[in-house]
Amino acid sequence: MATPAELLEDTREQGLKELDDFLRIPSISSQPDHAEDVRRAAAHLAERYERVGLENAEVIETGGHPAVYADWLKAPGKPTVLVYGHYDVQPVDPLELWKSPPFEPIQHDGQLLARGSSDDKGQIAIHWQAIDAWLKATGELPLNLKVIAEGEEEISSVHFDEFVKANTERLRTDYCVISDTSMVAKGFPAITYGLRGLIYFEVRVEASRVDMHSGLMGGVAPNPAQALAEILMRLKDPAGHVLVPGFYDAVRPLGEEERRQYARVPFDEAAIKATYGLSALHGEPGFSPTEREWARPTLDVNGIWGGYQGPGSKTIIPAWAAAKISCRLVPDQEPDEMMDAVKDYIETVAPKTVRVSVTELSQGEPWITPMDHPLIRAAHRSLTRTYGKEPALIRSGGSIPAVEVMGRRLNAPCLLVGFVLPDSFAHAPNERLDLDSFYAGRRAAADLWEEIAALQA
């Protein structure tokens, strides 16, 4: 009898065909025109889960696009793992930049070109095909498995928290596995073990009730835009160091092993500058760009406005000016504490000639699974075996709402492991999936379950 791995070698073409069917459904979650397509993709996926042998497959309603659930719970005494992915995709414009229609997958130069091929339908397919191979080869899985596919990841997972809260019992798990990240490079796997958190707030500086004539009041009245600039310069120095007292106190220092791991990941400064059209990088002194992105908190203006923005000249002193500002947080910074620290500090340093208010808009906890957690170690062993190369242990500077929600609602450690390449043009024209990586990913996903099965339930 063939092993799952052997079966996967023999079913490449079929696997690609299954993915092709899935990619043809334009499940763009942000465009109301495609709401029915999103539903069609959910139904298609539920049917696929049934076909591979999962049970209780169901399209579950949320306040928005539905989620798809299925499970296989026949391994008593073994741990349960919840596998997360999302079946919705980004819009496709500008369409004219695509080499082929985004929902008619084609193979080109070892790549499969289609919207969703890497983000994230390809990774969902990798998991169902690994499960399929297990069930076909052995008639069972080595652990209890639940899959959940979200339909709103590309629209900020707006209903996911509510959905998980309403389905806590059904989703209860020992471990979560999220496949929505990427590898370091072809053949070089990665485990993402940390994400940054966030506080996001608005600072409003008011000088007067009405805009003032800059001739009559210039030199007499305070200028709220200038006062706002002063506040911004007091929040962060020109080198990029945040000046809020206590801001860095709870930051978990980078360990030697973390620095060693990060140094393994190539950082191509020239490529990043070219991608964005940047003249230079900038950030807190004493840390590499990678360390700054993954393991250091930040403070950034997200928007600023006040006074006259139209063409030509209008000679006013604005009545008020405002800025949206956010801090990316890292373990063990607490969003509430950081928000209080920032608020207190702004109140202390703001010029006394103006009235300043600070309004919190949103927040999220930073997330980390320690590098030496058994779940991470298990994945590390498995990936090393599959790829013949130790995975990089990395973090990401952003947040993934689903990770935060699952960690909090289900109180389970999360493993972020992805099987696609970083240059897969997710969200951009000509999104692609490297086929070698797709096939390797199927093997890696199949291999993972035995290692996790050996962990504590």
Add this chain to the structure above:
Amino acid sequence: MATPAELLEDTREQGLKELDDFLRIPSISSQPDHAEDVRRAAAHLAERYERVGLENAEVIETGGHPAVYADWLKAPGKPTVLVYGHYDVQPVDPLELWKSPPFEPIQHDGQLLARGSSDDKGQIAIHWQAIDAWLKATGELPLNLKVIAEGEEEISSVHFDEFVKANTERLRTDYCVISDTSMVAKGFPAITYGLRGLIYFEVRVEASRVDMHSGLMGGVAPNPAQALAEILMRLKDPAGHVLVPGFYDAVRPLGEEERRQYARVPFDEAAIKATYGLSALHGEPGFSPTEREWARPTLDVNGIWGGYQGPGSKTIIPAWAAAKISCRLVPDQEPDEMMDAVKDYIETVAPKTVRVSVTELSQGEPWITPMDHPLIRAAHRSLTRTYGKEPALIRSGGSIPAVEVMGRRLNAPCLLVGFVLPDSFAHAPNERLDLDSFYAGRRAAADLWEEIAALQA
């Protein structure tokens, strides 16, 4: 035979009736609906000038609303004076705040309530009635006189420069008298002998071609809004002192007599704070608010914008940020030199991580007629005689385009003298004209000509 002053005492009612007729024409220059009313007011005024005995009365076309011209040039060997006013008015909204319809003048508590009653139809009427009294009483004027009434003052005198350029010969004069300013208080006349100039420019700070994800690029990419804040703080210190090298070099220091004059003008800090809802005043240390407004240059942000301004949170680092900034200039600062100094300085101090451009949008020369100029002295003697109180010699922090245009195109010294009160609600609901001040103004305007007639032609 009666003197002009005696005649004016006997014609108060008629003078008020003439003004009433003029005020009933809603000559709102900014509203296309009222274009015909503006024309009607011009024709009405030209006819009035003819009736009082001026000659060559003419409605002269400009690129926009017409100007009205008339003259009396029968005093050979005597100087020529050009008297400027504007017959257009501000819009009237919010209409519901008016105690009576804005174009149906009523008397209330010694005030005439109507749009334009003080700004500036009342002052135009003061002059034609003084001229009328002279011609009726003596059959002549003591000097050569030209009147010009503009129809676009409330829309920034958009065609006035072009108009004066095209009519330089017709408008040629030895002196200009502009009556569009106000007194210090009832019975306390003022001569405005200086106005501030201006440079107005836009600073654009670009970090990248596109907005960046604040999670992935926060701590890695420069933030253009933060860089802009840094530039603003380098332009002006928190106390209000402009830091551009050489900025104050050409500033004409305030003389003892100027400081003495300014100190005569009451400055009601509490009232100004209440009017605008300011918590505090703010400006360059070492100068009183009045000195700062009239005789010191400034640098103010007029508008600022960049990144996300909508509701809620958007986690981007903006691609760029921009600000409109202007400097009010005082004698003897040169706009071109100041613009160069600001531009050079910004290029020097701007963070090297971003790309910065500075674009000039507009400029205007500061204007001053020395306090001891014969024209000012003549007006000073005349006003002291009429009001029994020495006029205050003041400046204004704003600019009056017509003054700058006439000074430059006609190369003639300007006298700014107004006969209305500062609390006449110009541009606001319930604009009013203090009737005592109106009658006193007619006497003052009539008295002025003999003093100016004695000056060099």
